[in-house]
Amino acid sequence: MKSMLNKLQGVISNAYVLIVLMLAMAVAAPFSDAGTVQMWCFAAINVLLAQSVNLLTGIAGQISLGHAGFFAIGAYTSAIAMTNWGVPLPLAVAFSSLMGTAVGYLLSIPAGRVREFYLAMMSLAFGLIVYELLREWRGVTGGVMGMRGIPSAQIGTLELFGIELGTVEYFWGLLFAVLVVMWMLRNFVKSHFGRAFYAVHVSELSAGSLGISQGATKRFAYALSGCIAGLAGGFYAFLVGYLTPESFTMMRSVEILVMTIVGGLGSLVGPVLGAVLFTYLPQKLQAFNDYQYIVYGLVLLLTFTLLPKGLAGLFNVHTRFSKRDQLKLTTDANAALTMRTPAFDPLLRVEDVVMEFSGLRALAGVSLELRRGSVMALVGPNGSGKSTLVNVISGIYAPTHGKIYFQGRNISGLPSHVIAQAGVSRTFQDPRNVPAFTVRENVLMGANRLYRHNALSAAVNAKWAKVEESRELARVEALLGAAGLSDSGDKVIGDLPYGTQRLAEVARALASDPELLLLDEPAAGLSEAEAEQLVGLIRLAQRHGVAVIVIDHHMDFLAGLVDEVVVFEAGEEIYRGDMDGMRTDPAVIEAYLGAEETENA
Amino acid sequence: MDFFIQMLASGLSVGAVYALVGLGLNLTFWTTRVLNFGQGAVLMVGAMVTAVLIASGTHVIFAVAVALLTAAFILILIEALAVRPLAKATGSMGWIVSTLGAGILLQGLASWRFGTQAVAFPDVLFSSADTVQFLGAYISVQYIAVFVISVLIVVLMELFLRRSTWGYAVRAVAHDNEFAALLGIPVRRVVLASFMVSGLLAGVAGILVSQVSGTVDPGFGMHLLILAFVATVVGGMGSAFGSLVGGLLLGVLEKLVGGYWSPAAAEIVAFILLVGVLTIRPQGLFGKPEAVKV
């Protein structure tokens, strides 16, 4: 059983096998009966739909329970374009995906403001609104009677430049479209765009710290998903030649979701398997049709518990999120970080920053300066304001009062992704890696702000995209080496020990080639050996002129590392100087141990 | 004017039912932070079982009792199969999908057992022919009964939550279940009880709404779920009183738009309200914004 699964895995995950299979279907189509070819067409359309949901829900993490809405908009758009305005087939279909893109973008504006079940409910409502509109907007959609007489491949009324298209020719076109979409999707997902989608999915907070704008990323995900679903709709209209609102009910949305979830969210192969399976079952099994709702209900109810990664997980097929397997990498381990020349002006200047949370003063007027290549430690008891300061500098909170200058520019109150883009990189108290990514992919995610190529270049693997990806992969390799993680590069990070995850997070922060590195308790939970590696990484950054702020409670760890230590208590600085001075400073001892004189009180 | 009053009356009675459904949604949301996407189907089951039992000659009271117990039992099953296994997983995607699946499964089972066609709903409360005259307009007694029963239940639930020790316990679990356990509150039992009561509320709401609409079919739950959710969101997720105001507002708005314009427009208005409130004031009219902590 196991070996059979492994063999299957080898076959399924091999891109060439898929292409050969599709070519074989293309060749076989003229010799098959019309019903079979038509079913293949439906399968192809379902593959597109499943990929569309997968991109939005599986990869970008935005749940959609109303995808039939996009599908319907695509179908009606192309039908209206051709029947009413005489637009030729390719243009009509292109028009469909354009419309899907536009609606996706528009929907992303309210959807981007909510999350979790609010978003789910909103997407459900979107699907129902579209359905109601189809029924009510009679002048355009034909109401409940729907649209009839759309040129259709099935009955031979569809033509392109005067040539009649049958089901077989239509299938060829559709197959071509699916291949192109899958190829582009694969390249896209393996680019920094795909990684950004996943970053937003896993933690919006962490995405911001990588320079990824969650708003822009979500809008992009919705637009792209709408584009693919619209395309599927466009093809659907000319396949069946007859549209009614009943083809676009909530159950259609559920069906698409079932295909994607059963196939495996977040995988590229999975949705194909899911789509094919759920196209064939209803056609081949009459019983399936009778109990369709029961089956879909059971699938949704149980899949996440029994088979959380779907068929793709069962066959152990994983989509990887870098182009490492497509590129010839330069083995030359380039410098992981840019060498920065020391400058006299401070890199970071914090001026009298106050942070209040509903009346509570977490920071009561903090000022400090930091130069390139210097390491500063922030210490102090629980709740003394250290993490708050790091959160204010990195843009997670906007300070109530005060200014923060970075490279001479006032960054106080800017959103976190803008600050990260400017070269401020950070880690969190609890590691916020993407658990399903490998160590290498996680670290590579840190380099996000350094990419310049656009989405189209990424999708078609333009030279520019390849050059940038190779460059960053080489840097990541060097960083993995410096962190002692070279051997774990291809391991999924979620399965690794805590210490490895922490080190990878620091390496990820360094992958952005930062000017300023903020580390929030990086040594917590590390073994001695791992702490050594961490010290090595911090020293590497320091040598390259990166300024470092580190919060930690392990004084022995900080001792050999820092140039200056600042002690906080109750949001105020109570000591600044070297480590030895701190140990004997009465104010510091009082802050930690309590005032001596209270003993007599 | 007559028409306006009639629309107002039917809006108020339907709106009160939305509040009742919203209360059921809220109850389990408070104790587990899970919103049951299958709740709509539970409404349908409650109404369907009642209708079918009465049609087969069962006494009304017995039929209603069986329907309510079925609904409560279903919610217990949903907790065990769709909520508890996925509560520990990170993110909400798991339980959204599993509870939705539970709802679709119920819909599928109902279609398989009772057919997909709408079933006429018998007169459980008064007769559809009974009317009273108010300001010159004839108002169905059923509307009034539905309104009174719904509001009564919402008020009683609110009193229970605010005034009884077990109500304190429910609110304690909602606020901080770890802390609640330290006070000796049997958290697990409170959660199960909240699902059971939520099921009862859904059963009652299903019967009441079918009494007003006159028919029930396997697919009717999903719209109700969304409308009740809109009412809850408008009122604020945390407040039973808020759901009541939200429900009444939505019900009246829906019937007026539906009466003067078209029923489909009414639904679209409701969905636009949802999108609007979520976009502009996600905590609802009466809710407090949730503090976001890093």
Next chain:
Amino acid sequence: MLEVRNLQVSYGAIEAVRDVSLSARSGHITALIGANGAGKSSLMRAISGVTPATSGQILVNGRDITRLKPHERARVGVAHAMEGRRILHQHTVEENLVTAWHFRKPPGSFKQALEKVYSNFPVLAERRRAKAGTLSGGQQQMLILSMATQHEPPVVLLDEPSLGLAPIIVTQIFEYIKAYSAEGNRVVLLSEQMATLALKVADYGYVLKHGQVVFDGDRKQLNDGVADLSSAYLGTTG
């Protein structure tokens, strides 16, 4: 008497408490002293059952409570005031007290217990109808303390009760704790970051570092060892 034997607590891959054994005597206040992340809170959470221990044993007056659920431990007399001033913010002061009483099913009358709470902390009587979330920090701490002690449990765990409070309130609260422990021969386990503050009231103390007990002793021994304490927080000099 509260006894902890070879207790181990882990959050995923992180070991928060490693093989800790301690005993806290009745009628005495025992302090847990240590820096952030030393494992004080995790240890307390394991004793009250909020975080199940990975291994080890917890005994209250000889009874093994390791397998009990947290609400059952609350009923056999383990009260735990968690860090971060956890309280039912939307409940009124009196509702908080009722809730904390009713479900632990203590013998005796709530009315009398309530009177006692109000005579100990008259300010709570004044604010009995106020939502707990609107109280000042000191008042909240008094309420938390009352909720943990009104039913007179044999074991009380207090996690950093002094955090963020004015010295005068801290003194008042510590007086109350001292009296509570002495008067009914009860166990009080108190965690503090401020060692000298803890030693003001505690009879015995355990110093934790990285989830392990590094030092323990009575008040005098701990006072003499303040230099060692200092290194537990601030690292070794040089």
